[in-house]
Amino acid sequence: GIQVEQSPPDLILQEGANSTLRCNFSDSVNNLQWFHQNPWGQLINLFYIPSGTKQNGRLSATTVATERYSLLYISSSQTTDSGVYFCAVGEIKETSGSRLTFGEGTQLTVNP
């Protein structure tokens, strides 16, 4: 099956700093999503971005499907950005249905 690697595994920032999280995947995909897991465990949708670039406030994401990677940018970080960020991909297979394969996540800590 498809492999998903996220880096870095841990990231510690001071409030106001910028950061870039990376997601590499091993095969062609037709779905790529970025999630933020809140302290209660819920996965919050950030972006649906199988290709191209999107922006939402201080967050933006870029996926280069031909090179099999995606980047999540967080600018002017705030303490509320702390948590685990996951990248999840869906394979281009008729049999895969709506299955997502997750990376191991990046644990982000933003200190005041």
Added chain:
Amino acid sequence: KAGVTQTPRYLIKTRGQQVTLSCSPISGHRSVSWYQQTPGQGLQFLFEYFSETQRNKGNFPGRFSGRQFSNSRSEMNVSTLELGDSALYLCASGRWTSTDTQYFGPGTRLTVL
């Protein structure tokens, strides 16, 4: 539009028991997927149901099963619970294809003693 709901939110069981978790998808969504999250294994796909049919299954033992009803609500069942089944169980809702955005519920945290 209401989000994905899961019940119960927390559950404590003992080894050997069985458990049933419930998931109600977003209105109009016909695909429901289940995932298990543990510290050691991360987020792993359990199975997916679409229009009451299991469309895809992950690599879990037969003790894990599920079903979907005609209103798209889904249940998953774990029989003969083991300590290693302690996990956060997350349900995701989508329209119908892998190209659709998947929306997750708040999860059910299962503890097996």
